[in-house]
């Protein structure tokens with residue numbers, strides 16, 4: 276199996292620079308979580324990978340060479356705007372898509388059924404897509420992306436609108452495809468899910484990658500943090516230069532500070548008993564907040 280490489284992609288819509296040198300790699304068998312605020316450039320990037328949108332500059336490589344039309348036919352894509360025909364029956368639709376990708380009628384039918392079963396929508400094969408609930412339509416969308424046994428998966432917010440069981444099913448399918456060697460890239464705003472599922476993560480902000488790596492690698496660039504249970508006086512940390520309170524609830528404070536934390540502990544003890552003092556690992560949500568700061572919408576920021 277091959278790797279997908281994005282090399283300094285640029286894209287403008289008129290005066291708006293939507294992508295400004297986006298580069299990252301998704302290796303064979305790797306699940307890559309693509310995160311960023313609304314309007315940051317995720318969908319634009321994925322459309323360029325698929326070739327439904329042309330980049331102004333930069334290169335998409337597959338297996339070390341510029342991606343071709345033939346390669347792109349081997350991609351399983353879940354577009355943001357979703358692409359099912361509302362009045363077509365689920366089974367017909369899946370078979371049709373499989374046929375479009377070159378499967379024989381028999382193989383297309385078998386694959387449609389297999390993926391419908393895996394995703395728990397086999398009872399709906401004879402129903403029109405528009406009669407399905409949003410989450411079930413989404414399951415069919417994933418089946419549509421998988422029905423031709425793709426060599427690369429590009430999924431734009433595949434988890435939005437899914438119930439917890441469907442999230443588990445979808446996660447299982449992505450893990451399974453990755454284990455088979457397929458590079459998987461998906462965008463999501465559900466950072467806990469991304470943290471749980473992805474081998475690597477890329478954070479995009481106003482068209483630029485601001486962080487790429489494993490969660491561990493992203494954590495390593497963050498300052499150490501400590502969770503302290505004891506002091507309730509809000510000013511107890513003032514004695515430690517450069518330290519910052521990240522959150523405080525009752526007697527539980529999360530502190531960011533350089534060094535080994537001993538000065539934080541001393542400052543805490545100076546105010547009274549300390550019941551707990553532990554290094555605290557930032558979640559992806561914490562890391563994300565840090566690199567993206569508090570820009571709520573990239574569109575507003577532009």
Ligand SMILES: Nc1ncnc2c1ncn2[C@@H]1O[C@H](COP(=O)(O)OP(=O)(O)OP(=O)(O)O)[C@@H](O)[C@H]1O
Pocket residue numbers: 288291293311312313314315316317318319320355573574577
């Ligand atoms: N067809 C278009 N014409 C003009 N501007 C566009 C077009 N498509 C996207 N943009 C702009 O490009 C920027 C990137 O949009 P994009 O859809 O890639 O963001 P996104 O990261 O997918 O956001 P979201 O999380 O909301 O889906 C935004 O500022 C958006 O307004």
Ligand SMILES: [Mg+2]
Pocket residue numbers: 317318319355431
């Ligand atoms: Mg998008």
